[in-house]
Amino acid sequence: MAVMAQRRLAAAYPTLFARRIRLHPPSPQYLFLIPLACLSMLPIVFIISSAFKPLEELLLFPPPFFVRRPTLDNFQDLILATDALTVPFSRYLFNSVFVTLATVLLQVLVCSMCAYPLSKAKGMPGSNIIFAMIVAALTFAPEVTAIPRYLVVQKLGLIDTYGALILPSVAWPLGLFMMKQFMENSVPNEFLEAARVDGASEWTIFWRIVMPNVAPAWNTLLILGFIQHWTDTFSPLVYTRSEAMKTVSVAMITLNNGPLSVARLGAQSAAGFLMTAPTVIVFMLRQSKVIQSMAHAGIKS
Numbered sequence: 381m382a383v384m385a386q387r388r389l390a391a392a393y394p395t396l397f398a399r400r401i402r403l404h405p406p407s408p409q410y411l412f413l414i415p416l417a418c419l420s421m422l423p424i425v426f427i428i429s430s431a432f433k434p435l436e437e438l439l440l441f442p443p444p445f446f447v448r449r450p451t452l453d454n455f456q457d458l459i460l461a462t463d464a465l466t467v468p469f470s471r472y473l474f475n476s477v478f479v480t481l482a483t484v485l486l487q488v489l490v491c492s493m494c495a496y497p498l499s500k501a502k503g504m505p506g507s508n509i510i511f512a513m514i515v516a517a518l519t520f521a522p523e524v525t526a527i528p529r530y531l532v533v534q535k536l537g538l539i540d541t542y543g544a545l546i547l548p549s550v551a552w553p554l555g556l557f558m559m560k561q562f563m564e565n566s567v568p569n570e571f572l573e574a575a576r577v578d579g580a581s582e583w584t585i586f587w588r589i590v591m592p593n594v595a596p597a598w599n600t601l602l603i604l605g606f607i608q609h610w611t612d613t614f615s616p617l618v619y620t621r622s623e624a625m626k627t628v629s630v631a632m633i634t635l636n637n638g639p640l641s642v643a644r645l646g647a648q649s650a651a652g653f654l655m656t657a658p659t660v661i662v663f664m665l666r667q668s669k670v671i672q673s674m675a676h677a678g679i680k681s
Contacts (some may be wrong), residue, residue, distance in 0.1 A: 386551045424656065429447045431454055433450075433454070457647040457650070458635075461635055467626075475616075475625065476610060476628040484601070490556075498511055499567075500569065503565065530619070540622055552601075554604075555601045569588055572590075603662055606662050607662070607663070612629060618628060632648070635648050656671040
């Protein structure tokens with residue numbers, strides 16, 4: 381009631397509340413955090429600025445931080461440089477978009493479906509052991525499992541296919557751990573019992589009750605998975621053989637190497653922008669969901 385009354389007063393007397401806000405200076409914490417936030421944004425600003433610099437500005441030393449004469453020639457150089465490769469740039473772009481979206485969507489689906497019985501199926505035999513194995517999997521570095529994963533992919537005959545780029549990353553221990561913790565803290569068991577009394581199936585409960593209530597968690601998985609797989613260079617280099625199966629990240633490595641790397645400096649800057657911009661945009665659009673899910677994942681209600 382007090383909040384509603386305050387909102388009515390603010391609507392009736394906007395100048396009074398504006399004057400009140402001006403009288404209170406910002407908290408010292410914000411005076412300390414705002415410069416740090418601006419400092420953390422400098423690399424992103426530099427990448428964006430470099431993508432529009434002409435070649436003579438890119439070759440200056442020390443390099444100027446902000447672009448002086450913006451140009452779009454770097455993006456044209458990028459297309460010309462990649463067209464000189466075995467396959468066109470559109471093929472690399474399609475592979476990156478398809479592999480990233482397919483992997484992320486399957487990750488969210490598999491992690492959510494596995495977390496639901498582990499968190500809500502009370503009395504399920506072996507649930508504690510399974511969850512302990514998932515937590516133990518978080519302690520392994522990716523380099524430790526690289527050789528076993530390659531052997532499994534090779535035995536399945538998936539080398540140089542989209543399956544080799546998608547399937548090994550579907551079972552994500554971190555995503556499963558986050559979904560399980562969020563389901564335990566955000567979905568009351570009373571909701572599920574009421575739905576079962578009304579005759580709802582487990583599939584209906586999962587899609588219509590559980591998933592909407594854990595939207596911040598799977599939104600976070602979408603963001604983290606997209607960032608991870610969009611910039612992944614390990615999987616395309618290890619699991620693919622033909623150039624037509626490579627992704628944008630691998631094509632960018634090709635541009636950065638070789639005797640023409642200096643001449644391709646503008647194309648490299650445009651490529652860095654294309655690799656960074658999608659991840660920044662996706663994170664900025666859904667950053668509130670990330671903060672909310674992180675707050676719930678480790679706190680027991």
